[in-house]
Amino acid sequence: MTEPLNDGATPATAEPNPMTTPDPTPAQAADPTPAQAADPTPVTAEPTPRTTTDPGTATTEPTPAADPGTATTDPGTATAEPTPAAQTGTSTAEPTPAAETGPALAETPDRAYLVPLDELAPAITAASTSRRAFLGFGLAVAGGLVGAAVISRFIPIFEDASDAASPIAGTYDPASKQWTFVVDTAACIGCGLCVAACKEENNVPEEEGFTRTWVERHTVTTDGVLYVDSPNAGIDGFPAESTAPGAAGKPVQASHFEPRLCMQCVDSPCTAVCPVGATYHTEDGVILIDSRRCIGCGYCVVACPYGARYIVPAGGNAPNDTPGVADKCTWCYHRISQGQLPACVEICPVGARKFGDAADENSEIARIVREQKPQQLNPEYGTNPRVLYLGPSVEEA
């Protein structure tokens, strides 16, 4: 499912972070740095003008540097939507030979691809009366679609402008990483700092019901009933008594906090069900969402057994200014790919969240995995999560 064109494209665009994304100077941007990504295709159709890239939204995609000539792509075509795609599609709706869609892509004529209706009318009339014309019409439409699909293999119209000066492209080797996240539920004190830090770092909507990470409190009362509560995702900490319906007043037998986040499953249902390949695995195993491809169908939201996803509401929090797309925890991919810890791990005052590269045998995370044997939550779903748990959560499961 990995779509090489987009590896790493999303995190930087989804989490604009001026602190960590250096200002791409025009000289750097035009420098054709050798690429690490597998895709050798040059960027030719991306409408975003490279020279005017805003540092706040600069992409840090490890994509081959574009032909400098493409930096002068007509700025008039710069939109958030893949305009060339629309042109391709429009032209395929007409009985135009597939080969003719190519020049239309490159030259972007001013609506020249639209055939006037009065010229098209005889074709439609003929197609409705003659079988041969009808079949020809159908074949032309089908041929146009196939042609567009073939052309898209060579002209990656969904490609975003990559920042050739990205530090990731130069130093980060995703294939060598084995990122692992361990949550110690025995250590968590339910302070909610992780939730607040995540919202701050990743521009997550402030309103309740939308959060990339949250803290649950699991309370077992003396009658043996398990109550789970998470008031406002735990961002403000927890009151003394469980807020779960029916729990009030009951004597408590045991209680613990359970921080939750995207499990970055190896066998992830979300990537399998996405109908347009908008959510995908990076080489280092993190699951990302391309907000420019997501259609907002919500299939991944209902398919996630860990409830990690939501559809971003309109407002100032939408990644790439595209509300209505799916969003979730990325393990702060924009940070970890630059050698930093995820925001929630960094802020945790008690070390309940641990993160690192398990491929490095001397790392703390490798030692924890080796010695303390953290477990997956709900392994019965068969998704093979990469987030592992220590403490009471494991015993409860």
Place this chain on the structure above:
Amino acid sequence: MHAPGHTMTLAGRTVPVGPRAASSAVVNEIRSMPTGLRIWFGILLAAMAVGAVGALLALPPGWEVFGTTPSFEWGLLIVAYVFFAIMTSGLCLASSLGTVFGIERFRPFEKRHAILAVLSLTTAFGIIALDLHYPVRMVFGAVLVPSPSSPMWWMGVFYGAYLVVLLVEVWSLFSDHPNIHQWACTVAACIAILAPITLGAVFGIIAANPFWHGPFTPILMVSSAFLAGTALLGIVFYVVHRLRLADFERSASIALPSVRLLLGIGLTIVAALVVRQVAAGLSGTPPGLREATIALVSGPLAFQFWGGRVILGLVLPALLIAMPMTRTPVGTLAASILALTGVLLDRSLFVSAGQIAPTTTVAGTVSYPYATYSPSPVELAIFVGAVAFLAFTYTLAERYLDMGETDVHVGINWPWVRRHDTSDTDHDHDEPAEVPAVPAEIAAIRMGVES
């Protein structure tokens, strides 16, 4: 009066094209309509206007105009999409008995089912486009970046192909191309099975949702597709019979009894599947399955389930088609309306029960004991508009297209169709044993009509 550029040739006639000519033609047409039809169109246009307002509000991505939440991500519009999409398949399944298998008593479905299927699928596509935040991306993404691991992608493939085949079917029907029509009907019947199965798989593949998960979901979809399509045909053919529209003679004598037979089959199969759903759900072991089923049979969905789904949607229509005194066109109409409402309710309960008892906290929200969802005014408006759109466009087709059967189905005689003399297709001379069966049925119906 008209410049040469303002005329176009349509079906051999030169039609003036221009605002004035068009508006005067429309005014003349409205004047010539019966009052009842004018009122009917007025109601439908008003409902469509309501739907259009809802659609405009639903267009900007991310506006929280739907009642859905991350815990209850799929709401009324998904229900409506599934309803119209499977109804399309049901129309083709029911009519394939005549169009593909050559059974005479199902022949009257030919033209009307094809028109209804195209319109119903168009309605379904319209609804899903409004539910998706980026429908244009979906079209290009699905074509340019195929995702064969996703059932939703396959659903798009099959329903996209379905629309093309249905358009070919309608075109060949009205332009008298019997061989193409026969092929189109056969292919459409195949896709009519494939498409709802895939739609069921969209839900059935989700292991995180035990109420949806499993191989019975596609079976349920195909079965209720059949029931919904048949029920819609029942409603339409009652109206044809009542208003004496084109080909009305065969409507009461052949079409409505056929609908009654198919309704009986559909209701039986769906009832069996509902029993299985509840029995398996209550004894189910996957976490969450029992909770969801309890929500359905004794929780917040119980009233809709027992009162609406079971009694009104299954038991009553079954009684109406079984009891001799209600084996009349009116009884069939009532049974059809109830069965169709039952399928709509079934789709709603299916989508709701699958999400009402989440097995996990979703995006920081604990939904205990039940997640809540109620359709927003925008969702309701879109649904009402969609129903009105289907009714409006079909009424236009009924008024302006030749719905009388022209026996265009005599194209290719498939190997499985019994050969008969093409000069007389109304009676099957090869099987004399079957001949008395149909007239007896017809006679019974006619007696019912007259009494």
